[in-house]
Amino acid sequence: MEEHITARIPARVIDRLPLYVRVLSQISGSERQVVTSSELGDRLVIHPAQIRKDLSYFGHFGRQGHGYDARELLQALVWVLGLDRQWRMALVGVGQLGRAILGYQGFVPEGFWIVEAFDLVARRVGRRIGELTVKDARRLEEALSQNPVDVGIVAVPAQETPGVIAQLATCGVEAVLNYSPAAIHAPPGAHVRSMDPVLVLQSMTFLT
């Protein structure tokens, strides 16, 4: 478990690590203790050499002629990705989409908690949704200085999105998950990743 990650790590490598974490937790839940790059590759449809090279950026986790200890490798990757802690998130936009995000069951088991909810629409401010009370997005800065978060989730209309992301950046939120159909200029130092099902469908239609 190297503290010094020396070389620049390709973005694609980082994107694959969570996949490795996912299959390793399945495997280490079972009795199987040792796993090879080929087995992982079969499960994920990734070339085994790719997996070995990806892992080599972070340390020497395997035993030659043997494979990887599933639990040990899992722990190492969890540590690398910072998944051994809770991540606090703020949702901006509690329209239909935002409420579905609030209700999504997949975040909490992975350590991602929505701890604040905001909206720009006056009618929605003050409403209780589950454990949260919706706050005025114009006071986002104030609220997040009291109760800081690591991640912003944006579910506002496209035209509002750049402003909301800028506001989040001002509050020191460096990671944003954007659900709105807006092209994004990520502010310097911030990471914005967008989830847009329509874009995905529109590119699949070409292939069909």
Add this chain to the structure above:
Amino acid sequence: MEEHITARIPARVIDRLPLYVRVLSQISGSERQVVTSSELGDRLVIHPAQIRKDLSYFGHFGRQGHGYDARELLQALVWVLGLDRQWRMALVGVGQLGRAILGYQGFVPEGFWIVEAFDLVARRVGRRIGELTVKDARRLEEALSQNPVDVGIVAVPAQETPGVIAQLATCGVEAVLNYSPAAIHAPPGAHVRSMDPVLVLQSMTFLT
């Protein structure tokens, strides 16, 4: 507007075309008629040469020293991507996530219609949601032969996902949008694209 798309087109190019469509429809809605690759590039944070090369795979849409006619280019790309028709979709899985997908307002304006809904859980079969009656996923093949679709949307638990995708493939559904947190072996000839917010969050945590 070339009918013959000769060269193999990089997947990344296809993924960018919907972005071009989106900004072009914004632009051609306004009075601006001419647009340059630099203007498009500024809006999307894409290098202008990238845009020109992407477009060159499909034809000669620009005028040298001038730029592109926004409306003309939009039409061409809409035609290339097949967005000038309706796409019929079947949703499999009407749990909390599936119901949110059914309620999502973003599909219909872009020509994507959910025309069938299925579930594996007996308790949910027969329920009416909006215009649709949930059908038994075990009879998917039967229902889709009556009422064929172009796209499948999968929102079932991870363990069910491979089976559902295989079933859809049997019914001739070549494009699948998968919302479940499952690693997918796309059946030969089928295109599966996954939307998994947790994977995105987990890779952003490395950067933070």
Add this chain to the structure above:
DNA sequence: ATCTGTGAAGCACTTCACAGCG
């Protein structure tokens, strides 16, 4: 003068192939 279209160069990611080690 300006902006397109495109070979060629550059860069980044993937896969090969094999030395090294258990």
Add this chain to the structure above:
DNA sequence: CGCTGTGAAGTGCTTCACAGAT
């Protein structure tokens, strides 16, 4: 003998740079 770790080769995508058109 089997599987890892990794330079080197291969592949594919992006950007440059400039001829060509208006």
